[in-house]
Amino acid sequence: MPSSCPDRTFEDKVMEIRFLSWIVGPTDSRATEPERFVPATVPGAVQLDWAAAEHWIPPERSRHLNVRYAERGVPILVDYEWMEDKYWLYRTQLDVDPLSPGHRLYFVASVDYRCEIRVGGQVIHAQEGMFTPIKLDLTDQAAPGTILEVLVFPAPKTHQDPVDEKQAMQSCKPAVSYGWDFHPRLIPLGIWDGGHLEVRSGCHVSAADIFYEMNDSFTHADVRLEVTLSEATAGTLKWVLSSPHGATVFEREAAVAGTRCHFFAAVDSPELWWPNGQGNPSLYRSTVELFDETGEQLDNCRSSIGFRRVRLVPHAFSWQDPDNARFPNSRNKPPITLEVNGRVVFAKGSNWVNPDIFPGRTTAERYKPLLTAARDANFNLLRCWGGAPVPKDGFFDLCDELGLMIWQEFPLACGKYEGTAAYLRVLDQESQSIIRRLRSRACLAIWCGGNELFNSWSRMTDQDLALRLLNRNAFDLDPGRPFLMTSPLMGWAHGGYQFRLGDGSEVFQYFSKARNTAYTEFGVPGPAGVDLLQNLLPPKELFPAKPRTHWQHRHAFRAWDASPDSWLELACIEQYFGKPVTLEQLVEWGHWLQCEGLRFVFEEARRQKPVCSMALSWCFNEPWPSAANNSIISWPAEPKPALAAVGKSLRPMLASARVPKFSWTTGEVFTAELFLLNDGPDPIAPGSVEAWLFNSGGFQEQFFSWNHPGAAANTNVAGPTASITLPKLAPGPLRLLLRVPGQSEWESEYNLLARG
């Protein structure tokens, strides 16, 4: 388990940051000067700079989107469409103060997506790929008046028509911005990270990787530090490891000769890093300091280490699968059960998508409320979906600290990424950069090749060279971490994405029949809140919700091929509740379905433990404000009611009921299969669960009591089926309450529907 040295913070006394003033302008070719430059915010995106210069309201706030629809219903933001195919030239001047002796000047940037970098008109660097940081020594070129330019190439496209996400499939450009069922077509371009100068000692730490191995009882870790210096020196290196409480665990100091140096150390009884709900996410701190012969500090480098071991293991009954006991027999299903520090952990959480259309303006401050909400909702795993960019370091810093495990995908999604030489070269470079950057992370649990690559709409297979290359790179650079070619693999499932399928069956029915080892995507959509909708939609389009309005521009209608009213599910809402007469009613009913639908699936997946080991809803967040979406938190970080409902379903311990359907009528026999769910490290003592029903017509009854035997840690108890013949019901909520005497925090409440 290696730990890389992350980028230095700007406060670092051994490094000086010099920001640059940039302008940017579009042009038609590499050789042509832009006709117009506008001021550029770096890091950022050319689209944002142009929009600011034109005084456009940015898309996330605009109530007057200029939209046309692509073939598959994706809204294309027309004002920005022409920008995709332009070259964009960034320009600044290297008017820097003289450097101290021994210091050097570096230009540091990450560019989305392909670029040339020119100094004084000469190309000094060319690169394709946004995930490989550029670091160029400009010491000898910097002089007053010297021009530094970054020429950004047009967005990569395999074809001009149709305008779809498949255009991205010979590149490592994340496909989501080419248009998705929750993302408008708007392809960001530009300097999306860095874009400044750094003054550093000529001799500094290029890489400091920490690797460790723990024994099987997790009581001892052998730790190794590998330092690479930018140039040979005759100084000394000092390495200090501090405990999560600040105590020094060890100090090592050694003379350096040459550019490489190894240190070895041991940590006894390390405090382990645990994911949320299983213990503390304890982090040790490493400091590496480089001194010259006079004892002056030339560089330092700080990073965190969480001691833990994460594996994917077969579930408890995997090898007894009756499918594999008879002839002719096939293979066992691939493992998808997370074992952390020797303990099986049910993985629960959601799919993380890009939190902004523009990765260049995403900061740690933007991640924080989202990730804190995930932690507070009892999540322990987020799947960073391959259609979106790999997040920045601030994301992983927070996940390390919050105990949120990460499933990180490479930038492949929903397509056939042919293994041409040109594509494999970029994928090799980009995947190596991603792995080297993130392999130090305690939070990083799983590498995955990308999204839905083995499904009929993608048609990749285990033989595809792109995926074999990713497996190769993950094995070579980070062998201790599980690698999956794609999601779903055999035995797991993606979908559905609505409260009801096309055949009318509800999540209540088809998930209770499913028998998957992991549900790595499933969704129930819900509308945005009333306030957000009022800010987002033109007043005259606000109600009733209709296609071909801003409701559709923001994904409420025709966003998803399979259903004309996704993600609003208006027909479904009307079928259960009747036609809404106010916006408030529409939103309330949409939220009701999303809350109860997601609760059902999350709890059903947990009820299917240990055969099922994972439940990740689609999706957690969103890249811009949607009118309706499968997200449970609106852009930028506005929780929908479903976030709290999901959080309750993911409590470590709770009473749970498998109810066969959502809506009920007078005289029907109501049933509820009772369970106590326990995903935590503590046992459940024997006790009882009471089942109550409430209806607005005055009906209120405890109709069942179950004396349960308790359960071991991390083990569910399946109980009996409670039933009652329903009395005369008034139309409205039918509330099922599971009370747990003496353990009110395990109590659960389900808001079903009484139709009278």
Added chain:
Amino acid sequence: MPSSCPDRTFEDKVMEIRFLSWIVGPTDSRATEPERFVPATVPGAVQLDWAAAEHWIPPERSRHLNVRYAERGVPILVDYEWMEDKYWLYRTQLDVDPLSPGHRLYFVASVDYRCEIRVGGQVIHAQEGMFTPIKLDLTDQAAPGTILEVLVFPAPKTHQDPVDEKQAMQSCKPAVSYGWDFHPRLIPLGIWDGGHLEVRSGCHVSAADIFYEMNDSFTHADVRLEVTLSEATAGTLKWVLSSPHGATVFEREAAVAGTRCHFFAAVDSPELWWPNGQGNPSLYRSTVELFDETGEQLDNCRSSIGFRRVRLVPHAFSWQDPDNARFPNSRNKPPITLEVNGRVVFAKGSNWVNPDIFPGRTTAERYKPLLTAARDANFNLLRCWGGAPVPKDGFFDLCDELGLMIWQEFPLACGKYEGTAAYLRVLDQESQSIIRRLRSRACLAIWCGGNELFNSWSRMTDQDLALRLLNRNAFDLDPGRPFLMTSPLMGWAHGGYQFRLGDGSEVFQYFSKARNTAYTEFGVPGPAGVDLLQNLLPPKELFPAKPRTHWQHRHAFRAWDASPDSWLELACIEQYFGKPVTLEQLVEWGHWLQCEGLRFVFEEARRQKPVCSMALSWCFNEPWPSAANNSIISWPAEPKPALAAVGKSLRPMLASARVPKFSWTTGEVFTAELFLLNDGPDPIAPGSVEAWLFNSGGFQEQFFSWNHPGAAANTNVAGPTASITLPKLAPGPLRLLLRVPGQSEWESEYNLLARG
């Protein structure tokens, strides 16, 4: 597609072979001198040398085997058991004639399994792994009287008890010799290949790899030769490519500077290499010659190139699999359809096991009758099973020439090969050696990690480092060739291995219900022929066949956990035919079941095309003479009747019938679903098929005629079901004949059973 330079032949004028006289003796430690030496045949095995010195009859011919049974029923050859745990010291003298100027002396050997090599008592080389050839420059050590020794270590074992194949599972020693259901426990050790001296020019060709890429229409190949020399020279290299008919395609000549040299060339309209049944296995010949400055030839190097492209692709209906069309949905099954030169080819053949207990005495002459029989039986694919050693070069030479595609597994089988650092180091070395040696082969179609690793008796998964390492090495060294982690994968099947399962169902029933994409192992056992049995079994044990006799020593009883009378299937024979009263009757009935059982499965797999793409029986050959076995050719190369029956089922075109069961009685309704099977590159013209039944009671009737519409190349025709109410039958054969007027070579005959 690279083509390595294979070992030179001994006639090569630029190389002189000097054979050595060896003795060998056992000892208890590395430091102890053996108490007794015996003459050694090299290459060979220490067990054979000891047996010869003791005048023992070798196991393949002995009628008096000294056997005890391991826990799981494997016969342990007791006389050889003590040899497993000894060190064995080979010794010879380097009394070589003086070398010509510029020549050097190399010791060349492959050692099974771990060794130290000593010259004059000094260890000059140590190695674990039998698949990495050893080549040591002894020029400076050779002098009259100098002692050369090869110390072979005891057989690798992870544990002493139980005595089972799992002992091999931290090594790259093929597991089969640790005891299998068709292989006695006898673990060969010793110098198994080479073991001689080579006198060569000090500057010679170390490696000459040919790589090529073809365009998508297979009309053009870009060819690249990469030569590495043993030392820098200022001579010239000449490269000649000859066509399959001996014409020169091109000649290249260039001065060499340094130790590496690249040549580029192109071949237009290459004659393609086709597997058996699809066209000619055309082979081009490459000759690389190295000359010194005076024009004297220093070295040469010949190899074959077959231009072809082999891929694994999804079958024709793969992406329409209804399992993947509903929510929640999982991934598509992994592809197992072979596409050769753009043409889908149904893969048919068998599993190849080691043709001898002792790989050291296997020669090209031993391979030839076996592989010729496979070609003549219409095979196009052999799976070289991972439990057995990777064959020698002579095997692949023949497969290249005969058009037999090879599925080559690495030496892992039926176990959990833990990814310890020590094991991965050896696996890395051995797998690289295997890949570099074989990647040039036109015949080599598929790499595979090993046998049944994802089943409950092995418990490896996609996450195992050993398999990720193999995928890495195959990707790095031979990316153009498909790689599979193991067999079976999802959708394919292994088993059953008998005419009837434990529940009484016949292959007729359970294979017609199965829906697999590939049947990569299935078997129906049969006894050896009468002559072989008479030579093999002590006369007094010959009949009746009984457990705990040489019948059992040679796998007729209790060889396989699942059944007490496998591989003889005596109870099954008696149930259909009654108690045999002679050896001849027992053998005839056993062969009858094997012929009809295997015919059924092979044809059923073909009838399930295109969803099913592959049928490979278990197994083709055997490592020593068995009394009964799933093999269809007895040791060393004696066909059982099933070989001819299988060959008929694998004709490119034939009439075929799906009959629901084997035995029939008077008055039953007999049914036969009719098909025309076509795996060849030619279409079938419209015509007719007649169904006839014959019974020894005098019954003979054409009961059905089908006018079929013909079919395109490589396409089956499914016909109607012929049926007849059976008249009074006499006990004995019930023969179903499918006649094809005008195409008698497509005619098929099934020997079913009438019980009266």
